[in-house]
Amino acid sequence: MNKRIMEAFITGFGWVSKESMGHTGCIQHFPPNTILPGIKGKDILDRPHKPFGRMDAFSKLGFAAIAFAMKDAGIKKEEEKKNVSMIVSTVTGCLETDITFQETISKKLPSPAIFAYTLASCFLGEACIYFGLIGESFVIDEAKTNGLEGLFMALEIIESGVSDVVLCGVCNSDIETINTNSHTIKPGSLFFVIEKKCLHSYGTIQSTSLENFYYQNNVRITDLYELAQKCSNREIQPFKGPSI
Amino acid sequence: MNPVYITKTAVITPMGPDLESLYTGLINKKSGISKITRFDTSRYTSPFAGLIAGLDHTKRLSLIFQLSDMMIEQLGPIENDTFLISASTKAGIDMLEKNNIKSKMLSKDLLLSSLTGYIALKLRLKNKGININSACASSTIAVAKAASLIQMGVVDSVLVCCMDIVSEFVFSGFSALGAMSDEPARPFDKNRKGLTLGEGAAAILLMNKEKAKASDIAPLAEITGWGIANDATHLTAPDKNGSGLKLAIEKACKKAKISTDDIYAVNSHGTGTKYNDSMEINVILSMFNPNKVIANSIKGSIGHTLGAAGGIEIALCTKILQEKMMPGTFGFLDPEKGAEQIICPDARPLTGDYILTINSGFGGTNAAIILKKP
Numbered sequence: 001m002n003k004r005i006m007e008a009f010i011t012g013f014g015w016v017s018k019e020s021m022g023h024t025g026c027i028q029h030f031p032p033n034t035i036l037p038g039i040k041g042k043d044i045l046d047r048p049h050k051p052f053g054r055m056d057a058f059s060k061l062g063f064a065a066i067a068f069a070m071k072d073a074g075i076k077k078e079e080e081k082k083n084v085s086m087i088v089s090t091v092t093g094c095l096e097t098d099i100t101f102q103e104t105i106s107k108k109l110p111s112p113a114i115f116a117y118t119l120a121s122c123f124l125g126e127a128c129i130y131f132g133l134i135g136e137s138f139v140i141d142e143a144k145t146n147g148l149e150g151l152f153m154a155l156e157i158i159e160s161g162v163s164d165v166v167l168c169g170v171c172n173s174d175i176e177t178i179n180t181n182s183h184t185i186k187p188g189s190l191f192f193v194i195e196k197k198c199l200h201s202y203g204t205i206q207s208t209s210l211e212n213f214y215y216q217n218n219v220r221i222t223d224l225y226e227l228a229q230k231c232s233n234r235e236i237q238p239f240k241g242p243s244i
Numbered sequence: 245m246n247p248v249y250i251t252k253t254a255v256i257t258p259m260g261p262d263l264e265s266l267y268t269g270l271i272n273k274k275s276g277i278s279k280i281t282r283f284d285t286s287r288y289t290s291p292f293a294g295l296i297a298g299l300d301h302t303k304r305l306s307l308i309f310q311l312s313d314m315m316i317e318q319l320g321p322i323e324n325d326t327f328l329i330s331a332s333t334k335a336g337i338d339m340l341e342k343n344n345i346k347s348k349m350l351s352k353d354l355l356l357s358s359l360t361g362y363i364a365l366k367l368r369l370k371n372k373g374i375n376i377n378s379a380c381a382s383s384t385i386a387v388a389k390a391a392s393l394i395q396m397g398v399v400d401s402v403l404v405c406c407m408d409i410v411s412e413f414v415f416s417g418f419s420a421l422g423a424m425s426d427e428p429a430r431p432f433d434k435n436r437k438g439l440t441l442g443e444g445a446a447a448i449l450l451m452n453k454e455k456a457k458a459s460d461i462a463p464l465a466e467i468t469g470w471g472i473a474n475d476a477t478h479l480t481a482p483d484k485n486g487s488g489l490k491l492a493i494e495k496a497c498k499k500a501k502i503s504t505d506d507i508y509a510v511n512s513h514g515t516g517t518k519y520n521d522s523m524e525i526n527v528i529l530s531m532f533n534p535n536k537v538i539a540n541s542i543k544g545s546i547g548h549t550l551g552a553a554g555g556i557e558i559a560l561c562t563k564i565l566q567e568k569m570m571p572g573t574f575g576f577l578d579p580e581k582g583a584e585q586i587i588c589p590d591a592r593p594l595t596g597d598y599i600l601t602i603n604s605g606f607g608g609t610n611a612a613i614i615l616k617k618p
Contacts, residue, residue, distance in 0.1 A: 004397060004398075051479075091355060091357065092355070093355070093356060095350075095354060095355070098337065098340060098413070099340065099350075101413070101417065102340045102341070102413060105412065105413065105416050110419065110420040112417070112420040112421045112422070115416075115417030115420055115421060116421070116480055116606070118413075119333060119379050119606055120377055121377055121378045121379055121606070121607045121609065122606065122607050124378075124607055125479050125607025125608050125609070126479060128474040128475075128476040128608055129476050129478070129608065133474060133476055134473055134474050134475070134487075134488060135474065136385070136472040136473070136474075137378065137472075137474050137607065137608075137609060138377065138378035138382075138385050138472075138609070139377040139378060140374050140375070140376060140377075141355070141356035141357045141360070141374065141376075141377055142357055142374055142375075143355075143357040143358075143360070143372055149374050153389065156392060156396060156398070159396065160392055160395075160396060162472075209398070210327075210371075
């Protein structure tokens with residue numbers, strides 16, 4: 001069977017890490033420390049958004065990277081709903097929140113407010129509500145920690161015509177108490193906006209299979225953080241038409 | 245476009261250890277819901293759940309892996325080049341109860357990817373697979389993504405394994421949210437009080453035409469359409485107008501190249517909660533011909549199996565297409581307004597070639613799958 005080449009343009013990306021958060025146009029650096037930053041609504045949104053304060057730390061982490069990536073891609077919050085899809089890959093999921101909820105059960109007072117965030121997909125729902133996104137949204141729980149299966153699914157969504165714009169990324173809590181055997185989890189979040197067509201982009205991302213991903217046709221990518229690095233080293237390019 | 249076929253299923257539900265026991269039980273209006281003895285329910289809204297016989301919570305192994313073993317045994321051998329997608333919302337969350345949460349090193353079985361890895365290892369698959377999690381639409385979305393990967397020619401076959409267990413963790417959460425009924429759930433009934441939790445597993449093997457032919461397997465059903473959409477309105481409640489579900493159904497019909505007029509049967513999500521069931525009645529009445537379409541919910545019989553629900557219902561739909569008989573809705577006694585036009589209390593003959601199955605969940609997620617007898 002002939003394998004298709006799937007391709008899309010990277011039009012924005014945003015992140016939260018222990019060292020910094022933001023997007024290429026606006027980066028907030030942190031002094032050297034060992035924990036992820038506490039994120040406040042005003043750090044990421046132009047207007048107050050009460051539900052942000054209610055979210056668990058995992059959701060804030062993911063929501064913030066989505067907001068930064070949307071801003072970087074120039075996609076604004078509007079009244080009209082948009083056919084944009086979202087996929088996040090994660091190893092830890094919301095395990096930290098699970099542990100917090102388990103403690104409330106142990107104290108015989110299970111908290112409904114915490115329980116609502118014991119699904120890793122909840123922050124995708126929050127982002128859908130805030131930005132009015134009505135495409136596909138789901139979590140991929142992966143063992144490999146590279147986020148590439150999510151990127152593949154994002155390309156598949158564009159290729160199959162389901163959505164022309166997809167947010168895809170990774171989000172992981174800083175959990176040191178979980179034994180993941182050989183894999184090192186990079187705490188933080190990173191989201192890309194990839195689009196079928198655009199006026200300006202950081203370049204293209206291609207895939208021919210679940211194992212093979214290429215930036216700008218020929219630079220092999222082995223995880224999403226590497227892709228962000230490549231995009232960071234490249235100035236935003238005017239659209240010159242599809243390369244395949 | 246490559247057609248996508250379901251060629252094999254394995255199902256374990258509170259009704260019994262296979263698809264036959266589920267289907268027969270539903271046709272004969274039986275219930276698999278019972279009182280929980282696995283943990284103390286005196287602090288919670290309900291003592292009821294749909295539980296699977298043979299799962300032993302006193303063992304060190306998570307119930308999810310015990311359930312996986314049952315499912316794998318029923319499924320039999322699978323070709324090792326089959327791509328694996330599991331679907332679960334909380335997988336081995338019971339390990340959090342078994343672990344000391346103050347411990348410095350928690351079990352990796354708590355990670356959802358551990359379930360996928362466990363199944364891949366047991367079936368000796370070449371790939372480790374992925375788990376898809378999107379609340380109660382997880383397995384419907386997993387099957388939709390599997391179908392899309394096959395149709396696009398990325399893979400020839402995908403095994404979708406869907407499962408969730410009844411744990412005190414999830415049970416206490418739904419109780420705290422006030423979403424659980426103190427009696428077994430009564431989907432679409434005017435006096436419904438909420439959902440009843442259940443546990444279950446379904447494995448669904450999907451193949452393209454060439455793979456099915458080469459494997460000498462007669463397809464059970466064709467997946468002709470699928471659609472996924474978000475309400476973008478509320479985190480824990482559906483949009484009253486069902487905007488996301490309508491969009492998911494429209495996408496599925498467009499993919500299947502049919503209209504809603506071609507669909508005469510709907511396996512609904514039908515959780516038994518006020519908001520979900522009202523939303524679904526609105527959607528079905530507004531999109532389908534109430535003189536032609538019949539709909540049901542199986543959650544009054546087996547409970548809401550969360551991430552497994554869609555998978556179990558898709559497997560059931562293959563049986564409904566074969567037997568041409570649609571099960572009724574257990575607990576549906578006094579119809580909610582509008583439900584009397586579409587919801588069948590008892591088994592009814594299936595007319596038409598297609599069946600639609602739908603699921604919705606927290607985060608505003610919705611998914612729809614259309615099946616056809618091959």
